[in-house]
Amino acid sequence: MSSASLQPRASGSSPSHQLALERFGRKSLARKYPTEYGNGWRDRREKACILRCLDAIGPGSRVLDLPCGTGRMTRILVERGYHVVSADASEAMLERARENYRAYREEHTGKIPDVTFSVRDVLATGFPDDEFDGISCIRLFHHFNEAETRRKALRELARICRGPIVVTFLNSFALDRISSWLKARLRGKKQLSQLPIPLSTFAADIDAAGLKIDRKIAAHWGISSRWFLVLGRST
Ligand SMILES: C[S@@+](CC[C@H](N)C(=O)[O-])C[C@H]1O[C@@H](n2cnc3c(N)ncnc32)[C@H](O)[C@@H]1O
Numbered sequence: 001m002s003s004a005s006l007q008p009r010a011s012g013s014s015p016s017h018q019l020a021l022e023r024f025g026r027k028s029l030a031r032k033y034p035t036e037y038g039n040g041w042r043d044r045r046e047k048a049c050i051l052r053c054l055d056a057i058g059p060g061s062r063v064l065d066l067p068c069g070t071g072r073m074t075r076i077l078v079e080r081g082y083h084v085v086s087a088d089a090s091e092a093m094l095e096r097a098r099e100n101y102r103a104y105r106e107e108h109t110g111k112i113p114d115v116t117f118s119v120r121d122v123l124a125t126g127f128p129d130d131e132f133d134g135i136s137c138i139r140l141f142h143h144f145n146e147a148e149t150r151r152k153a154l155r156e157l158a159r160i161c162r163g164p165i166v167v168t169f170l171n172s173f174a175l176d177r178i179s180s181w182l183k184a185r186l187r188g189k190k191q192l193s194q195l196p197i198p199l200s201t202f203a204a205d206i207d208a209a210g211l212k213i214d215r216k217i218a219a220h221w222g223i224s225s226r227w228f229l230v231l232g233r234s235t
Contacts, residue, residue, distance in 0.1 A: 016145040030092035035070045047076050049217050049228045053166040061133035071097030087120035122153045133163040142170040142194050154209035165231040170196040174225035196225050
């Protein structure tokens with residue numbers, strides 16, 4: 001049995017949802033996935049954006065890091081004083097996140113709180129309603145090509161969170177789209193995942209999920225396609 005088949009299967013799974021589960025379910029990919037991106041500037045910028053987006057909630061708040069991947073964001077959330085719960089659909093990625101967090105705690109003996117790590121699919125997390133004061137959902141939505149999958153994921157995040165929900169997506173309006181398009185042309189392959197979408201398309205998904213955009217931050221306006229949005233319930 002492949003490791004991908006061990007991942008949870010939410011009802012309403014779509015081709016792109018399934019593709020992301022299979023890709024990140026592979027141990028070989030999890031082993032290679034960085035805990036800090038090589039481009040230090042980009043890594044620092046993303047972390048600063050997340051902290052800014054969560055400004056409205058103070059230390060002691062209960063924050064979900066989903067998907068946590070290898071735990072790239074877990075530490076900064078803990079350092080902010082949040083009570084962090086980390087989750088991801090891939091057991092292989094979680095294994096690395098646990099190892100990394102264990103090593104971090106060992107470096108700072110006795111001072112660092114525990115974090116729980118669990119396998120969860122964003123389409124059906126299994127957490128109770130209003131469980132969290134905030135959510136950090138970084139680098140997930142660009143894996144979902146179908147509007148219905150994005151909407152289902154957004155509805156689930158809205159159900160479990162009573163405070164700010166930080167999400168990222170790839171906006172089709174940015175210079176780095178030109179280099180991605182050129183690379184795909186050179187490889188002679190049609191890009192099937194990580195497709196950028198216009199902000200208006202994602203805004204329609206957000207609205208359909210009963211959420212609204214409270215804040216927008218471009219990682220680097222006009223140059224990088226990655227945008228951070230802070231969402232709240234619309235009613
Ligand atoms: C690009 S990584 C981002 C990880 C982390 N947020 C970061 O910024 O480093 C995408 C993660 O999404 C997870 N993922 C993919 N599909 C998922 C799903 N349906 N539910 C929850 N996590 C999912 C993958 O396992 C992977 O760890």
